[in-house]
Amino acid sequence: MSDVKLGDVHGIPIIDFSAFSDGSRKQDVADAMLNSFKTIGFVYLVNHGLSKERIDKMFDWSKKFFAQPLETKLLAPHPPSGAHHRGYSAPGVEKVVHDVHDTEELAKTRAKAPDVKESFECGREGDETMANIWLPDGILPGFKEACLDFFWACYEVELTILRALAVGLHLPEDYLVKYHATPDNQLRLLHYPSVPMDKLRNDKVARIGAHSDFDSITLLMQDNAGGLEVENLHKPGEFISATPVEGAIVVNAGDFLMRWSNDTIKSTIHRVRAPPNMITKDGMTPERYSIPYFCSDHDQVVDCLPGTFSLENPKKYEPISAGDYIRQRLAANY
Ligand SMILES: O=C(O)CCC(=O)C(=O)O
Numbered sequence: 001m002s003d004v005k006l007g008d009v010h011g012i013p014i015i016d017f018s019a020f021s022d023g024s025r026k027q028d029v030a031d032a033m034l035n036s037f038k039t040i041g042f043v044y045l046v047n048h049g050l051s052k053e054r055i056d057k058m059f060d061w062s063k064k065f066f067a068q069p070l071e072t073k074l075l076a077p078h079p080p081s082g083a084h085h086r087g088y089s090a091p092g093v094e095k096v097v098h099d100v101h102d103t104e105e106l107a108k109t110r111a112k113a114p115d116v117k118e119s120f121e122c123g124r125e126g127d128e129t130m131a132n133i134w135l136p137d138g139i140l141p142g143f144k145e146a147c148l149d150f151f152w153a154c155y156e157v158e159l160t161i162l163r164a165l166a167v168g169l170h171l172p173e174d175y176l177v178k179y180h181a182t183p184d185n186q187l188r189l190l191h192y193p194s195v196p197m198d199k200l201r202n203d204k205v206a207r208i209g210a211h212s213d214f215d216s217i218t219l220l221m222q223d224n225a226g227g228l229e230v231e232n233l234h235k236p237g238e239f240i241s242a243t244p245v246e247g248a249i250v251v252n253a254g255d256f257l258m259r260w261s262n263d264t265i266k267s268t269i270h271r272v273r274a275p276p277n278m279i280t281k282d283g284m285t286p287e288r289y290s291i292p293y294f295c296s297d298h299d300q301v302v303d304c305l306p307g308t309f310s311l312e313n314p315k316k317y318e319p320i321s322a323g324d325y326i327r328q329r330l331a332a333n334y
């Protein structure tokens, strides 16, 4: 029988997810995924359920959006506070930081190397606590519908991945799904403009600084530009390239799932830097587009997952809701 693991990228496994979805090799896929989440925190999935056409179409919309003049994009402005994470952020506005809560430290980190990226964030419609911020009617017609359509398509994939993780954890298959019944998810369109290669290499500018995600899991679609790097858990401070794989999405665990799993699953630090082995004529890096999709359900209070604690390995954390947890973390990013 063929292996559910098709290969790896610098140690990050590439898993054929269809063997879970079609029921043929459920436990094998679940075990492989969970194992990767425990050892690396990242995995590549192929045959994940999102068609190439659908992903390509979303990238096309993203390009159309970011190609609008700045004044147009600013008609859907991200509010000044990081806590309402919706709408458009112009290059340099957001600086992702990792566990820096001291105001002075935060200012220093931000001043060092601005994140040269622009982003558009949206969630489900009808979320009163975090309303979407769209362009006014008549500007870029079809964009809102495309975002929402993709949002719900990604949610389906999320649910299947959560089922696989539950099976890997030897919990009832719908155990994690039940905690994600309301997708307080965030679809994020990211554009990293072309910047001078030497500045990126010398950390004078950053694409996205080293950080971990806050959520349960993140699905990440990336174009072919490259530059995503994941920290080597065996050698902290060293990073491995999560090179784009044709047809694959990258899935990673966030801090909330790490806490929820009593730290058995890893939320690994990652960043986006200059693409490796780039030869450019004009000394500029090509622009890059990516689409992360962050998954959480803010209402549910979770306690450490059954099976992740014991007398010898007691619970490290108090129960908490994802909403409380994520709000604390987001507020530090703006
Ligand atoms: O652009 C990427 O590939 C990664 C983005 C990311 O890590 C994030 O937005 O949290």
Ligand SMILES: [Fe+2]
Pocket (backbone or CB within 6 Å): 211, 212, 213, 270
């Ligand atoms: Fe991230």
